[in-house]
Amino acid sequence: MVKFKIDGIELEVPKGTTVLEAARKIGIEIPTLCYLKDVNNPASCRACLVEVGPRLIASCALVAENNMDVKTNTQKVRDARKTVVELLLSNHKRECTTCIRSENCELQKLAKELNIRDIKYEGERTKGIIDDSSTSVVRDQEKCILCGRCISTCGNVQTVHAIGWARRGFATNVTPAYDRALSETVCVNCGQCIIACPVGALHEKENIKDVWKALNDKEKYVVVQTAPAVRVAIGEEFGLPMGTRVTGKMAAALRKLGFDKVFDTDFAADLTIMEEGTELLKRLNTGKNLPLMTSCCPGWVKFVEHQYPDMTDNLSTCKSPHQMEGALIKSYFAQKMGIDAKNIVVVSIMPCVAKKFEENREELSCDGLADVDYVLTTRELAQMIKEAGIDFINLSDEEFDNPFGESTGAGVIFGATGGVAEAALRTIFELLSGKELETVDYTAVRGVEDIKEAVIELPDGRKINAAVAHGLSNARKVLEMVRSGEKHFDFIEVMACPGGCVNGGGQPIVNAKVKEKVDVRLERAKGIYSEDKDLPLRKSHKNPYIKKLYDEFLKEPNSEVSHKYLHTHYVK
Numbered sequence: 001m002v003k004f005k006i007d008g009i010e011l012e013v014p015k016g017t018t019v020l021e022a023a024r025k026i027g028i029e030i031p032t033l034c035y036l037k038d039v040n041n042p043a044s045c046r047a048c049l050v051e052v053g054p055r056l057i058a059s060c061a062l063v064a065e066n067n068m069d070v071k072t073n074t075q076k077v078r079d080a081r082k083t084v085v086e087l088l089l090s091n092h093k094r095e096c097t098t099c100i101r102s103e104n105c106e107l108q109k110l111a112k113e114l115n116i117r118d119i120k121y122e123g124e125r126t127k128g129i130i131d132d133s134s135t136s137v138v139r140d141q142e143k144c145i146l147c148g149r150c151i152s153t154c155g156n157v158q159t160v161h162a163i164g165w166a167r168r169g170f171a172t173n174v175t176p177a178y179d180r181a182l183s184e185t186v187c188v189n190c191g192q193c194i195i196a197c198p199v200g201a202l203h204e205k206e207n208i209k210d211v212w213k214a215l216n217d218k219e220k221y222v223v224v225q226t227a228p229a230v231r232v233a234i235g236e237e238f239g240l241p242m243g244t245r246v247t248g249k250m251a252a253a254l255r256k257l258g259f260d261k262v263f264d265t266d267f268a269a270d271l272t273i274m275e276e277g278t279e280l281l282k283r284l285n286t287g288k289n290l291p292l293m294t295s296c297c298p299g300w301v302k303f304v305e306h307q308y309p310d311m312t313d314n315l316s317t318c319k320s321p322h323q324m325e326g327a328l329i330k331s332y333f334a335q336k337m338g339i340d341a342k343n344i345v346v347v348s349i350m351p352c353v354a355k356k357f358e359e360n361r362e363e364l365s366c367d368g369l370a371d372v373d374y375v376l377t378t379r380e381l382a383q384m385i386k387e388a389g390i391d392f393i394n395l396s397d398e399e400f401d402n403p404f405g406e407s408t409g410a411g412v413i414f415g416a417t418g419g420v421a422e423a424a425l426r427t428i429f430e431l432l433s434g435k436e437l438e439t440v441d442y443t444a445v446r447g448v449e450d451i452k453e454a455v456i457e458l459p460d461g462r463k464i465n466a467a468v469a470h471g472l473s474n475a476r477k478v479l480e481m482v483r484s485g486e487k488h489f490d491f492i493e494v495m496a497c498p499g500g501c502v503n504g505g506g507q508p509i510v511n512a513k514v515k516e517k518v519d520v521r522l523e524r525a526k527g528i529y530s531e532d533k534d535l536p537l538r539k540s541h542k543n544p545y546i547k548k549l550y551d552e553f554l555k556e557p558n559s560e561v562s563h564k565y566l567h568t569h570y571v572k
């Protein structure tokens with residue numbers, strides 16, 4: 001232990017603790033911009049300066065020592081921090097009123113807290129570009145404050161390394177290697193860099209205008225579907241606590257926006273279990289292409305295509321749930337309703353920006369029509385609700401429309417890491433054993449441990465070894481274990497985003513300081529698991545509308561019709 005003083009307060013902390021960590025533990029506020037807990041700590045922004053003796057030192061990199069006397073609130077410290085932020089602002093494209101991050105920008109917030117009223121150092125600014133080549137992520141270099149949070153996230157959390165530092169001094173910027181366009185790199189479109197960015201230098205490619213246009217077009221029948229993870233996060237955009245379930249309000253808001261049908265992607269998550277579960281049993285019988293790897297996360301799929309092309313045959317051929325649902329809306333549903341599928345516009349509300357890339361993939365279409373036309377993030381939907389002047393908080397709950405509005409708890413839990421595996425285990429066990437599961441909660445695959453494992457014993461004595469990874473660095477570890485023969489798995493679930501879709505790149509952006517105190521992934525997952533618990537049906541194969549869909553249209557899982565609408569192939 002180390003004994004020292006901050007602002008006259010005596011404290012004792014474990015060896016290795018930084019002054020910043022120690023100060024925050026006792027409620028002393030020190031500003032930071034580049035610091036992102038467990039991800040980025042380069043001591044580059046200097047906003048966290050403190051005074052120790054005659055020196056000003058960055059507290060995030062200052063390890064506490066015995067008898068140190070730290071001062072965080074002297075005129076010298078306040079002036080120095082102000083200068084640091086003024087310098088950052090002097091080289092920042094300040095478009096605060098029109099910026100996508102207005103009111104949720106860490107630089108704007110800090111400038112206000114430090115009472116910065118004028119920028120003393122106006123002059124030449126570093127030139128940069130706006131790269132909007134990607135379907136998912138837009139980069140505006142002139143808003144970048146060079147904190148490096150995106151680089152650490154992409155490199156260390158995701159092990160993708162699509163972006164990095166380039167040049168030196170005043171010309172320093174963040175860019176893909178050789179200044180390539182982001183769309184030409186190994187970027188998997190996960191958007192984790194977006195939610196790591198403190199300012200508006202990274203954001204999603206917006207499709208709000210496209211969706212308003214479709215809604216205003218009298219010729220179009222506009223159908224919307226919502227992903228599992230959106231319902232436990234969108235409330236944050238309206239001031240509700242993290243993880244608050246607002247499923248019914250969200251359905252009501254979508255109807256008010258003018259969508260002709262409000263469907264739930266959770267229905268197709270149930271359907272995925274039927275298709276993917278059947279696929280797994282077939283592969284177990286033939287022993288081919290094991291382990292079966294989930295295919296519902298487009299960031300993960302692109303990661304495999306780029307980095308493990310020899311393993312693309314292991315991916316499930318199932319499209320992701322919202323793509324399945326889009327294909328069914330333009331076939332089964334269109335036929336039922338007597339609507340020309342060409343006039344249907346399918347909009348998916350997703351916690352994800354990789355889904356924008358996915359819906360643009362040519363192979364995800366049927367009969368010449370894209371399965372899904374537009375993907376909006378949770379943030380974009382909240383924006384539309386605000387733009388329409390809808391009083392979200394006071395909306396009364398409404399239900400989804402059928403036939404794609406009914407889902408089981410198994411469909412809901414897809415939104416958190418481990419959910420797909422748990423949903424699959426619930427169904428596979430019952431279908432094979434013909435017995436009712438006494439407890440449906442497979443807690444071994446829940447939570448945010450890096451890699452989770454579970455074994456289920458089938459009635460015939462066979463065992464299924466399942467692994468669950470979230471975040472691509474963990475996915476890489478699992479794949480390396482499989483390649484080296486260190487581990488044998490039959491089934492692997494991967495979600496590219498740490499925590500799964502609840503923490504997707506399209507979710508409400510949480511300030512870095514809040515992330516130090518709460519685990520966003522766990523808070524939102526609580527909402528997901530409570531919805532699962534409250535639903536009368538919790539196993540995908542019990543969904544009556546799924547049974548009806550097979551009777552009326554698909555015949556059986558993995559049938560020829562299923563393959564036409566619900567399955568796909570990959571790039572090697």
Ligand code: HC0
Pocket residue numbers: 226227228229230265266268269272296297320321322323350351352355414415416420495500501502504
């Ligand atoms: Fe997900 Fe999905 S669970 S990927 O994370 O499988 O985006 O929420 O919608 O499609 O259902 C995201 C979330 C989905 C899909 C589902 C899957």
Ligand code: SF4
Pocket residue numbers: 137153154158160161162163186187188189190191192193194
């Ligand atoms: Fe890296 Fe994901 Fe950002 Fe692409 S979207 S640059 S893979 S963090």
Ligand code: SF4
Pocket residue numbers: 189190296297298299300351352353354355495496497500501503504505506
């Ligand atoms: Fe999108 Fe979910 Fe995959 Fe993240 S984990 S890239 S949110 S599908």
